[in-house]
Amino acid sequence: MGISRRSALKVMAAAAATMVGTTLSAHETQAAAVVARPDAVGMLYDATRCIGCKACMVACNEANDVTPDTSASGGLWDMPVDLNEHAKNIIKLYRDPGTGAQSFVKRQCMHCLDPACVGACMLGALQKGEKGIVSYNPDLCVGCRYCEMGCPFNVPKFEWSKAMPKLVKCELCRQRIAKGQEPACCEVCPVGAVIYGKRTDLLADAHQRLARNPGSYVPKVYGEHEAGGTQVLYLAHVDFEKLDLPAYGDESVPRRVRRLQETIYKGFVAPVALYGLFAAVMLRNREKPDSAKTKEGQP
Amino acid sequence: MNAESRPQPLGGAVFTRPVLVLAVFAGIAGLLIVWRFIVGLGASTALNDGYPWGLWIAFDVVTGTALSCGGYSVALLVYILNRGKYHPLIRPALVTSAFGYTIAGLSVVVDIGRPWIAYKLPFFWHWNLNSVLLEVSLCIMTYTVVLWLELSPAFLEWARTSTYSLFRRVGDTGLPVANKSLLWLIALGMLLPTMHQSSLGSLLLLSGPRLHPLWNTTLLPLLFLISCIAMGFGAVVMEGGLSSKFLGRKFETDMLAGLGFAMLPLIGVYLGLRLIDLGIRGQLGALFAFDHYSVMSVIELALFVAAGVLLATDRRRHNAGNLFRAAMLLVLAGALYRFDVFLVAFQPGPNWSYFPSVTEILITSGLVAGELAGYIVLIKLFPIMAGEPQAAAA
Numbered sequence: 120m121g122i123s124r125r126s127a128l129k130v131m132a133a134a135a136a137t138m139v140g141t142t143l144s145a146h147e148t149q150a151a152a153v154v155a156r157p158d159a160v161g162m163l164y165d166a167t168r169c170i171g172c173k174a175c176m177v178a179c180n181e182a183n184d185v186t187p188d189t190s191a192s193g194g195l196w197d198m199p200v201d202l203n204e205h206a207k208n209i210i211k212l213y214r215d216p217g218t219g220a221q222s223f224v225k226r227q228c229m230h231c232l233d234p235a236c237v238g239a240c241m242l243g244a245l246q247k248g249e250k251g252i253v254s255y256n257p258d259l260c261v262g263c264r265y266c267e268m269g270c271p272f273n274v275p276k277f278e279w280s281k282a283m284p285k286l287v288k289c290e291l292c293r294q295r296i297a298k299g300q301e302p303a304c305c306e307v308c309p310v311g312a313v314i315y316g317k318r319t320d321l322l323a324d325a326h327q328r329l330a331r332n333p334g335s336y337v338p339k340v341y342g343e344h345e346a347g348g349t350q351v352l353y354l355a356h357v358d359f360e361k362l363d364l365p366a367y368g369d370e371s372v373p374r375r376v377r378r379l380q381e382t383i384y385k386g387f388v389a390p391v392a393l394y395g396l397f398a399a400v401m402l403r404n405r406e407k408p409d410s411a412k413t414k415e416g417q418p
Numbered sequence: 419m420n421a422e423s424r425p426q427p428l429g430g431a432v433f434t435r436p437v438l439v440l441a442v443f444a445g446i447a448g449l450l451i452v453w454r455f456i457v458g459l460g461a462s463t464a465l466n467d468g469y470p471w472g473l474w475i476a477f478d479v480v481t482g483t484a485l486s487c488g489g490y491s492v493a494l495l496v497y498i499l500n501r502g503k504y505h506p507l508i509r510p511a512l513v514t515s516a517f518g519y520t521i522a523g524l525s526v527v528v529d530i531g532r533p534w535i536a537y538k539l540p541f542f543w544h545w546n547l548n549s550v551l552l553e554v555s556l557c558i559m560t561y562t563v564v565l566w567l568e569l570s571p572a573f574l575e576w577a578r579t580s581t582y583s584l585f586r587r588v589g590d591t592g593l594p595v596a597n598k599s600l601l602w603l604i605a606l607g608m609l610l611p612t613m614h615q616s617s618l619g620s621l622l623l624l625s626g627p628r629l630h631p632l633w634n635t636t637l638l639p640l641l642f643l644i645s646c647i648a649m650g651f652g653a654v655v656m657e658g659g660l661s662s663k664f665l666g667r668k669f670e671t672d673m674l675a676g677l678g679f680a681m682l683p684l685i686g687v688y689l690g691l692r693l694i695d696l697g698i699r700g701q702l703g704a705l706f707a708f709d710h711y712s713v714m715s716v717i718e719l720a721l722f723v724a725a726g727v728l729l730a731t732d733r734r735r736h737n738a739g740n741l742f743r744a745a746m747l748l749v750l751a752g753a754l755y756r757f758d759v760f761l762v763a764f765q766p767g768p769n770w771s772y773f774p775s776v777t778e779i780l781i782t783s784g785l786v787a788g789e790l791a792g793y794i795v796l797i798k799l800f801p802i803m804a805g806e807p808q809a810a811a812a
Binding site: 201202203235237238239240241242243257258259260261262263264265267268269271273276277278279280281282283284285346363365367372373375376377379380383384390393394397398400401402404405407 | 497539624625627766
């Protein structure tokens with residue numbers, strides 16, 4: 120081999136130095152937190168206003184060509200028990216076993232500012248699309264379901280019943296928004312419990328409602344900061360956790376992963392250095408094969 | 419390498435009864451795979467929207483590739499730590515690795531819902547570089563090819579002795595090329611597992627908020643990496659034990675005891691990191707909560723400790739039965755750790771549950787059976803095992 124032992128050692132030293140360097144510099148290059156884009160749109164759902172009529176569920180099915188889920192109603196009417204391949208949007212009822220206090224809650228995609236599903240998706244089938252809507256492109260989806268493993272809100276659903284399945288999730292009726300319409304659920308709601316708008320306007324509206332009627336709300340806009348912030352916001356009079364909206368911290372889910380991955384793989388320097396190191400050590404060892412045998416006491 | 423340890427085909431009848439029985443199981447799996455593609459995943463598996471990943475990912479891919487780290491672990495020992503005496507272990511270890519990774523790849527194709535899109539994975543302009551799964555998929559695909567290429571000298575050596583002149587010519591021209599590029603391939607064959615075996619641990623970091631605190635740590639990739647190297651050694655020892663029992667090979671006590679010694683620091687560092695991490699995150703108490711999370715963790719840790727205890731002294735390591743049991747415990751420990759992270763620690767909510775369906779289990783076991791049959795056939799036909807003129811029994 121045309122490489123001397125000394126130059127092999129030099130390569131090794133250089134590789135080791137690079138690796139240490141990358142690791143140390145990692146602290147400065149921490150993945151930045153994602154903030155809402157200025158044109159971000161979303162929904163504000165006010166649980167104190169919802170009457171549980173489920174008109175939004177019917178409208179959602181119609182607008183998105185979703186076949187009704189009649190499995191729990193003996194084939195008679197749409198009656199999903201949770202979000203699933205036949206339900207992109209659902210109204211659930213929570214009743215407190217102790218006090219009897221109750222609240223409806225509407226569930227659909229939260230359209231996170233920094234979504235775990237988008238971070239998970241290998242080929243970008245799920246992306247932050249126009250106006251920050253988390254949108255799905257089946258042409259790039261291999262059906263791995265890593266998005267389902269990642270989503271902290273259990274939102275993406277899979278067409279388990281089909282041989283050629285797709286992913287199913289609320290896309291904020293982006294086909295309607297493109298035509299200047301509202302999401303179907305917001306348009307149809309008879310009491311304005313769910314409204315559509317720019318995220319900044321919705322946030323201001325929500326805080327105004329809290330300020331005006333402090334007694335009738337839990338003093339928080341859910342989604343303002345939770346899991347890094349979401350474009351769908353919630354107001355409620357019952358603890359959010361009871362409505363299955365967990366008390367997540369301010370950091371988005373994928374940010375922690377990005378920080379780690381960027382530490383290890385920044386510029387792909389570390390893998391290349393490690394490859395060089397392996398090759399250099401092997402070249403060196405080839406020159407003095409198995410010297411270890413003699414000095415190796417154990418085993 | 420001296421002449422007596424030069425790899426040789428085992429020879430003997432190829433389609434023996436055990437091979438045929440294994441082939442039947444593999445055949446059943448093949449039929450069930452066809453059925454799965456006709457009826458879809460919902461009808462053929464117990465997977466659901468709460469547990470979108472089940473047996474195929476947790477066992478075939480995550481545990482299976484870790485068990486297939488023999489080639490990687492022994493390569494580190496031979497080429498990086500320069501312990502040439504373990505060289506005869508490399509080829510057989512590479513064969514199990516190559517089969518294990520091929521099976522994992524096959525399982526992924528069965529598991530994903532839209533495999534006809536998968537051909538787009540190498541299209542770099544679509545890549546989401548933030549996706550840990552993308553890194554894992556590309557690494558595993560590349561490594562599977564690398565593994566078979568690392569084995570190419572075995573096939574080319576065989577071709578040189580073929581009765582067909584075409585094969586002989588391929589062997590004669592190919593072998594020098596293969597031998598020359600081997601070093602660069604082997605280096606790649608050590609880099610890729612370092613990357614994807616650790617990243618298999620990083621995968622579940624994305625489920626962080628829904629991962630039980632006993633397992634939810636940024637150290638997941640490091641713990642996965644250390645344990646997979648240990649499992650690789652464990653698998654090679656087990657392979658040695660099984661081929662001595664069923665193929666009439668000699669149990670290479672001295673060499674395999676050496677692997678047992680190599681496992682010790684790995685077990686020590688793994689356990690140390692695990693406990694320190696639990697301590698720093700204030701979760702040591704959760705180990706003694708006696709819910710099923712704490713029970714699973716304690717069993718997992720106890721298996722690592724037990725393997726370490728069985729390997730603790732030179733005498734214990736040179737006792738073949740003892741060494742084999744230690745390797746088995748270690749492999750179980752690593753497997754349970756992976757199952758715990760992917761299926762136990764992952765908490766989608768109280769309304770969801772998962773236990774693999776009969777189809778899932780039969781497909782997994784059929785694939786493993788196919789792997790075993792392939793291994794037996796390969797070592798009989800091709801120069802894999804270190805020379806030892808002995809007739810095969812199985």
